[in-house]
Amino acid sequence: MMERAEDLGLSLSLSSSLAAPRTHHVSAMLLRSPEKRFLEMPLLPAKRSEVTAEEGLLRGGSDEEDGSCGIDGSRKKLRLSKDQSAVLEDSFREHPTLNPRQKAALAQQLGLRPRQVEVWFQNRRARTKLKQxxxxxxxxxxxxxxxxxxxxxxxxxxxxxxxxxxxxxxxxxxxxxxxxxxxxxxxxxxxxxxxxxxxxxxxxxxxxxxxxxxxxxxxxxxxxxxxxxxxxxxxxx
DNA sequence: AGTTTTTCTGTCGTTACCTCA
DNA sequence: GGTGAGGTAACGACAGAAAAA
Structure with missing residues (x-):
């Protein structure tokens, strides 16, 4: 709970009430997914890269903080450096899942947001499973x-x-x-x-x-x- | 003590960005 | 330069467990 709060300031998508994140997710999805957006908000731009800065804020906000958001609101895809990947790999080998403390420590060590570390581990687990x-x-x-x-x-x-x-x-x-x-x-x-x-x-x-x-x-x-x-x-x- | 609600964290499926052939 | 494929960061939806009310 307390450790979760560390993420809170960094990513709005992790806000705490059940209803809030859901509605937030829905709006984020509407702004992000072309198909669903077409169904419910047909006037919005069709591509994510066309989403405006204002909409980018609605979408999550945290992107602003790490500069991963372009001026037009499009999110530049982060590419982890070799060093970052190596550290993450090492950590993954040690424990494929992270507790909040480890996540925060790793994020700090790598200069990433905890959410990014979390996502990396999620994807890494998925890749491992697929390979297996x-x-x-x-x-x-x-x-x-x-x-x-x-x-x-x-x-x-x-x-x-x-x-x-x-x-x-x-x-x-x-x-x-x-x-x-x-x-x-x-x-x-x-x-x-x-x-x-x-x-x-x-x-x-x-x-x-x-x-x-x-x-x-x-x-x-x-x-x-x-x-x-x-x-x-x-x-x- | 049992029930409901909230919070947290996992997987899954998908999207979109990026690189490379 | 355009294009398709593959890799992967990021996301939303959902489920289940644990904690709180």
């Missing part, structure tokens, strides 16, 4: 290929055994037929090693811990166990 999703996707694709290949191999084996049965039944009789093609019981959570992991780590949205847990990593544990048939074992009768 891509990795997960790639991994699952490979799993699928492996399973397909395995399936193909086993089907072939079955065909061969059937052929053998037809050609030389007596020989076949000596080797007891495979009774079952059993999938790993870990699918049913019986495995000793990774039984719990698949479900438990299914979600990669972990707020409190801050750590992003890979779904693929979780799946990997499960998959490594369950996609492999335990045995096609002749059963002694």
């Amino acid at each position: 999703t891509e990795v997960d996707c790639e991994f699952l694709k490979r799993c699928c290929e492996t399973l397909t290949e395995e399936n193909r191999r086993l089907q072939k084996e079955v065909q061969e055994l059937r052929a053998l049965k037809l050609v030389s039944p007596h020989l076949y009789m000596h080797m007891s037929p495979p009774t079952t093609l059993t999938m790993c019981p870990s699918c049913e959570r019986v495995s000793s090693s990774g039984a719990n992991s698949t479900g438990a780590a299914a979600s990669s949205d972990r707020r409190a811990g801050g750590a992003i847990i890979s779904t693929a990593a979780a799946a990997a544990e499960g998959a490594a166990i369950c996609h492999r048939p335990i045995a096609v074992r002749p059963q002694q009768s």
Whole structure:
């Protein structure tokens, strides 16, 4: 609450009551988004860069303070310096989420507004998640290929055994037929090693811990166990 | 102690600016 | 110089948790 007040003076968009920010956001949105603006305020300029300085103030006010707003009210896009990015990256590696104190300290250290640091972390988390999703996707694709290949191999084996049965039944009789093609019981959570992991780590949205847990990593544990048939074992009768 | 309201902070989806090929 | 793609800062909407009333 108190730390939140630090932001207050710097960004109007973070004002405190629920109703106020909402209405403020709405007006900001109307000024910012061409489509919605068209729906409700068709006379306003169509592009953000065409928004006047007065409207720029309505939009948030804080831009004025850091000089990121042009004379015409258009907001110049801030490009973080390499040093700033490096510090933020380091900080992110240390803790992907910031408490208000850390945020303020970081902002001060970098000469940015706390809101900017906050946004940077939000975007950084989003990027990390996106990347992880891509990795997960790639991994699952490979799993699928492996399973397909395995399936193909086993089907072939079955065909061969059937052929053998037809050609030389007596020989076949000596080797007891495979009774079952059993999938790993870990699918049913019986495995000793990774039984719990698949479900438990299914979600990669972990707020409190801050750590992003890979779904693929979780799946990997499960998959490594369950996609492999335990045995096609002749059963002694 | 339980309920409602407020505040804060997270994700998600999107926009728009900027750079580069 | 114009253009499209990709990266990313910034934003609004919304949800959920915690604190306050």
